[in-house]
Amino acid sequence: xxxxxxxxxxxxxxxxxxxxxxxxxxxxxxxxxxxxxxxxxxxxxxxxxxxxxxxxxxxxxxxxxxxxxxxxxxxxxxxxxxxxxxxxxxxxxxxxxxxxxxxxxxxxxxxxxxxxxxxxxxxxxxxxxxxxxxxxxxxxxxxxxxxxxxxxxxxxxxxxxxxxxxxxxxxxxxxxxxxxxxxxxxxxxxxxxxxxxxxxxxxxxxxxxxxxxxxxxxxxxxxxxxxxxxxxxxxxxxxxxxxxxxxxxxxxxxxxxx
Amino acid sequence: xxxxxxxxxxxxxxxxxxxxxxxxxxxxxxxxxxxxxxxxxxxxxxxxxxxxxxxxxxxxxxxxxxxxxxxxxxxxxxxxxxxxxxxxxxxxxxxxxxxxxxxxxxxxxxxxxxxxxxxxxxxxxxxxxxxxxxxxxxxxxxxxxxxxxxxxxxxxxxxxxxxxxxxxxxxxxxxxxxxxxxxxxxxxxxxxxxxxxxxxxxxxxxxxxxxxxxxxxxxxxxxxxxxxxxxxxxxxxxxxxxxxx
Numbered sequence: 219x220x221x222x223x224x225x226x227x228x229x230x231x232x233x234x235x236x237x238x239x240x241x242x243x244x245x246x247x248x249x250x251x252x253x254x255x256x257x258x259x260x261x262x263x264x265x266x267x268x269x270x271x272x273x274x275x276x277x278x279x280x281x282x283x284x285x286x287x288x289x290x291x292x293x294x295x296x297x298x299x300x301x302x303x304x305x306x307x308x309x310x311x312x313x314x315x316x317x318x319x320x321x322x323x324x325x326x327x328x329x330x331x332x333x334x335x336x337x338x339x340x341x342x343x344x345x346x347x348x349x350x351x352x353x354x355x356x357x358x359x360x361x362x363x364x365x366x367x368x369x370x371x372x373x374x375x376x377x378x379x380x381x382x383x384x385x386x387x388x389x390x391x392x393x394x395x396x397x398x399x400x401x402x403x404x405x406x407x408x409x410x411x412x413x414x415x416x417x418x419x420x421x422x423x424x425x426x427x428x429x430x431x432x433x434x435x436x437x438x439x440x441x442x443x444x445x446x447x448x449x450x451x452x453x454x455x456x457x458x459x460x461x462x463x464x465x466x467x468x469x470x471x472x473x474x475x476x
Numbered sequence: 477x478x479x480x481x482x483x484x485x486x487x488x489x490x491x492x493x494x495x496x497x498x499x500x501x502x503x504x505x506x507x508x509x510x511x512x513x514x515x516x517x518x519x520x521x522x523x524x525x526x527x528x529x530x531x532x533x534x535x536x537x538x539x540x541x542x543x544x545x546x547x548x549x550x551x552x553x554x555x556x557x558x559x560x561x562x563x564x565x566x567x568x569x570x571x572x573x574x575x576x577x578x579x580x581x582x583x584x585x586x587x588x589x590x591x592x593x594x595x596x597x598x599x600x601x602x603x604x605x606x607x608x609x610x611x612x613x614x615x616x617x618x619x620x621x622x623x624x625x626x627x628x629x630x631x632x633x634x635x636x637x638x639x640x641x642x643x644x645x646x647x648x649x650x651x652x653x654x655x656x657x658x659x660x661x662x663x664x665x666x667x668x669x670x671x672x673x674x675x676x677x678x679x680x681x682x683x684x685x686x687x688x689x690x691x692x693x694x695x696x697x698x699x700x701x702x703x704x705x706x707x708x709x710x711x712x713x714x715x716x717x718x719x720x721x
Contacts, residue, residue: 228592229592231589231594231595232589232590232592234589235585235586235589239578239586243575243577247577311569311573312573312590313550314550315550315566315568315572315573316550316566316568316590316591317564317566318590318592470552471552473545473550474490474551
């Protein structure tokens with residue numbers, strides 16, 4: 219295992235290049251180019267603000283912001299998993315012709331979406347100020363929440379990436395499951411507003427405590443629940459390492475299966 | 477010192493029969509085996525001393541490329557193992573991992589990183605790579621505008637400048653025009669002189685005789701004959717002639 223991680227580290231240059239390539243080429247050829255990285259969340263914000271201030275009024279104060287602070291990390295999670303599922307199969311030509319630790323491909327997807335998420339903060343923070351939501355020192359907890367989330371995202375992405383090689387239907391199933399997961403996660407709504415029976419179920423959703431932590435630091439200006447976050451960090455790190463073990467076992471026959 | 481050691485290597489492929497089954501058939505024949513085993517390599521034992529250039533010859537489907545891929549770790553052996561001492565660079569397909577929207581220069585960095593080079597190492601070799609590829613001003617153009625010859629030239633230039641201890645080559649020496657082919661061969665010879673171990677897959681016994689000092693003839697996944705390059709290449713040529721008549 220340690221050996222494996224060291225090898226991935228040796229290929230960090232490749233990882234860096236893949237991430238840079240992905241970030242640059244996503245909008246290559248479009249007039250606004252890289253600026254789309256910012257325009258995307260901005261336009262999304264405008265749409266949500268208009269819809270929820272004029273069309274569907276919500277009793278929650280600044281509902282657009284309430285939604286936005288959870289939607290951005292959710293997009294990081296869902297985009298990583300969806301793109302990650304295709305990552306190895308899409309790079310079949312490379313996988314068949316060159317040796318490199320295959321973990322690099324799903325990792326590149328996760329890091330690309332991580333960078334995208336972090337860049338979208340340049341829209342989020344001004345928007346929060348515009349809506350006159352108090353920014354507090356609790357924001358200092360953000361990197362930690364992000365790290366915990368990344369363990370979860372990476373773990374899941376590893377599994378779907380290698381799983382999709384052997385079972386291609388997974389890519390499509392993943393899309394449906396993610397949508398279902400979205401509605402079971404407190405992104406559009408807050409946990410408090412749910413009936414107690416439903417809350418009891420929501421607790422078991424691995425994404426719930428993350429969304430609540432993000433909402434705490436950005437929207438409510440409160441510190442997150444440290445004990446919970448600590449345990450989550452350990453659990454998701456364990457999950458991520460376990461996924462890597464599974465991945466490294468199955469990646470051996472990846473080149474002949476795609 | 478041994479650069480590449482192959483010990484009791486077996487490689488099995490599963491051949492899927494690509495006939496589409498209807499739902500009814502799938503349900504009825506649920507347990508029926510739809511996969512066939514194919515042994516691409518059987519009991520291969522090899523030891524390549526450092527500095528040797530070894531040629532792999534054999535007919536189509538004899539397992540040459542499979543062996544090369546197992547040594548380069550692209551494929552995982554079913555049984556047995558491979559031990560490699562030193563940095564390996566593989567020339568299986570030139571320009572694997574090139575991105576058409578990026579310029580030649582950007583692709584050099586990208587490709588070199590896939591072959592395991594750090595940014596610093598690439599920068600140090602950049603001038604040589606650019607010069608070797610002979611692309612002139614095209615180096616700053618997106619490579620989707622390249623001709624196929626330019627494409628492989630760039631790929632070859634990057635791969636040979638990785639400065640590996642062990643170079644694995646699969647039939648890629650016939651790239652570009654005659655002058656460039658000559659240059660590639662010179663480059664290979666320069667590497668031989670520097671003590672690089674080379675394993676080379678070829679269809680041409682002539683090339684094996686010219687470039688290699690040792691040769692292995694594979695047939696149906698097994699070593700049919702091995703020994704000094706001239707001897708094995710000669711036997712293989714004679715065998716091929718007997719087949720043609």
